[in-house]
Amino acid sequence: MTIRTRFAPSPTGHVHIGNMRAAIFNWLYARHTGGEFLLRVEDTDRERSTPEAIKTLLEAMDWLGLNVDEAPLYQSTRMDAHLAAAERLLATGHAYKEDKGGTGQGECIIFKMPGTDIEFTDLVKGTLKKTAADMADFVIVRSNGTPVFHLANVLDDIEQKITHVIRGDDHVENTFRHIALYKALGAPVPEFAHLPMIINAQGKPYSKRDGDAFVGDFQSKGFFGDALFNYLALLGWSPGDEREVMTRQEMIDAFDLVTVRSSPAQMDSRKLLWMNGEYMRAMKPADFSALCRNELFAAGVKPGCSADAVFALMQERTKLPSEIVPATAFFFSDDFEYDQKAVEKKLAKPETFQTLEKIAGILQTLEAFDSETVNKALHDFVEQGGLKFGDVMPPLRIAVSGQQSGPDLAPVLAILGKETVLARIRGTIVRFNV
RNA sequence: GACCCCAUCGUUCAGCGGUUAGGACACUAGGUUUUCAUCCUGGUAACACGGGUUCGAUUCCCGUUGGGGUCACCA
Numbered sequence: 101m102t103i104r105t106r107f108a109p110s111p112t113g114h115v116h117i118g119n120m121r122a123a124i125f126n127w128l129y130a131r132h133t134g135g136e137f138l139l140r141v142e143d144t145d146r147e148r149s150t151p152e153a154i155k156t157l158l159e160a161m162d163w164l165g166l167n168v169d170e171a172p173l174y175q176s177t178r179m180d181a182h183l184a185a186a187e188r189l190l191a192t193g194h195a196y197k198e199d200k201g202g203t204g205q206g207e208c209i210i211f212k213m214p215g216t217d218i219e220f221t222d223l224v225k226g227t228l229k230k231t232a233a234d235m236a237d238f239v240i241v242r243s244n245g246t247p248v249f250h251l252a253n254v255l256d257d258i259e260q261k262i263t264h265v266i267r268g269d270d271h272v273e274n275t276f277r278h279i280a281l282y283k284a285l286g287a288p289v290p291e292f293a294h295l296p297m298i299i300n301a302q303g304k305p306y307s308k309r310d311g312d313a314f315v316g317d318f319q320s321k322g323f324f325g326d327a328l329f330n331y332l333a334l335l336g337w338s339p340g341d342e343r344e345v346m347t348r349q350e351m352i353d354a355f356d357l358v359t360v361r362s363s364p365a366q367m368d369s370r371k372l373l374w375m376n377g378e379y380m381r382a383m384k385p386a387d388f389s390a391l392c393r394n395e396l397f398a399a400g401v402k403p404g405c406s407a408d409a410v411f412a413l414m415q416e417r418t419k420l421p422s423e424i425v426p427a428t429a430f431f432f433s434d435d436f437e438y439d440q441k442a443v444e445k446k447l448a449k450p451e452t453f454q455t456l457e458k459i460a461g462i463l464q465t466l467e468a469f470d471s472e473t474v475n476k477a478l479h480d481f482v483e484q485g486g487l488k489f490g491d492v493m494p495p496l497r498i499a500v501s502g503q504q505s506g507p508d509l510a511p512v513l514a515i516l517g518k519e520t521v522l523a524r525i526r527g528t529i530v531r532f533n534v
Numbered sequence: 535g536a537c538c539c540c541a542u543c544g545u546u547c548a549g550c551g552g553u554u555a556g557g558a559c560a561c562u563a564g565g566u567u568u569u570c571a572u573c574c575u576g577g578u579a580a581c582a583c584g585g586g587u588u589c590g591a592u593u594c595c596c597g598u599u600g601g602g603g604u605c606a607c608c609a
Contacts, residue, residue, distance in 0.1 A: 110609055142609070200607065208607050225539070234537050234605095242607040249609045272538070273604040296540080297602070305602075334558095338547045342557045361547080363540045364602065371546070371559040381572085416572045423571085479567080493569025505570050 103135030105264050108253065111141055111157045112148035114314035117367065118268060118298045118306040120160065121332045125295055126266045127166045128333065128355040136169040138260055143176045144252060160315040163325040165348070173260055175252055182247035185255050185285065186240055194284035195240060209241035211281065218276045223293035223357040230276045238277060250274065254281045257290065266293040266357070293357045296336050297364045305364070322421035327376040335365040345378045377419035388415045392424050399425040401432050406515050413507035430501040431515065434524070442504035443532060446494045453533040455492060456499055460525045469518045475510035499528035
């Protein structure tokens with residue numbers, strides 16, 4: 101039997117990471133077992149299900165590399181089937197009509213629970229059971245004639261031949277009802293796996309109202325889909341050894357539902373950032389260069405001919421693409437900003453300017469201006485002058501870049517070139533030595 | 535409140551009766567011929583509590599506490 105899993109979001113607004121993590125686990129399980137991963141768009145809430153929301157959803161899945169094996173099923177196209185099933189349930193005595201609560205809204209169709217205890221083995225949580233007394237009958241078709249989630253969800257899972265329902269922890273209570281529905285419908289009951297919730301910094305699960313957990317936000321902040329995927333896969337699951345940064349294939353090979361933890365996990369954005377940096381460093385230099393060029397282009401900065409050398413310096417220290425422009429702008433324009441705090445801190449003493457003056461004098465005499473030559477000159481200067489690197493390098497760095505941190509200084513100077521370096525040092529002296 | 539679930543460093547993932555309780559992120563000390571957001575080497579830091587079972591419990595059982603989920607004509 102081919103294993104079939106599905107992701108069944110309702111496209112109301114943006115998808116948050118809790119939902120998307122469920123999609124990732126569904127995808128991983130399908131890929132691991134050689135099965136199929138499907139998408140069902142539960143768009144019956146016409147008010148909130150907009151074409152834009154669906155587009156956003158599809159883009160997010162594409163960004164994360166969650167490819168599906170069949171065309172998506174749109175739940176809104178299935179209403180007739182849902183209603184027909186309700187009629188069947190009525191006919192077989194599994195449901196009844198009632199004006200529930202006597203509201204005068206008319207009669208709705210209510211599913212009759214079997215009156216027996218229900219038990220199932222959840223692939224991640226183990227055996228779960230519920231006694232008959234704790235389960236009440238529930239509405240499956242509203243008095244306005246529209247099907248309710250439980251009915252639609254189960255019928256569509258049957259329609260899509262879903263063998264493993266992998267969803268959030270918040271659905272465990274529904275499962276007992278759904279199992280009763282499957283049985284009443286004469287359909288085979290699938291396996292269930294309920295994933296622990298991902299909680300936010302406040303310890304609460306991410307919800308539709310959680311403003312900063314939309315998948316699209318991570319994309320627009322410059323995170324890589326692969327990095328987010330990797331990070332999210334590790335929330336509640338591990339390959340069983342100490343690997344963390346893994347390829348898709350490694351995750352697919354190692355993934356299993358029984359090794360998923362059953363306690364909630366909190367998202368750590370710092371670790372996500374670290375992981376993004378890992379992916380950044382793993383990029384091919386040419387791809388990283390292209391990324392940099394795009395960033396710079398978008399910011400209206402024109403990278404010069406030495407750009408690739410600059411990017412090579414940046415790759416190992418960049419975690420997010422958004423860091424590129426502010427960190428490299430000084431390479432491509434003499435019109436850069438000085439970090440005010442850095443200036444106040446490191447360019448305060450008069451002797452600092454004397455030092456800069458001397459450095460400029462030394463650099464001017466160099467015939468070659470490559471990284472090694474510059475490096476040696478700087479070191480000799482520090483040693484012979486009995487100075488400290490901490491008194492020399494930071495001011496020099498600020499003088500040529502306006503910043504107090506960055507890549508190795510010697511290669512930075514080499515890339516900038518002698519003329520530029522001398523001009524900037526002297527410009528800095530004139531500007532700040534008051 | 536009722537029903538259900540969960541409980542190892544600040545966070546995350548290991549550990550599945552006997553371990554100096556491990557890795558990663560974060561933090562921190564030092565190193566990379568005393569610059570630097572990378573890299574390397576160290577360090578701080580956890581089994582919620584109380585009962586059992588056992589020769590022996592982080593690990594098994596029960597309870598307490600704490601956290602979470604669900605109790606809709608939402609999905």
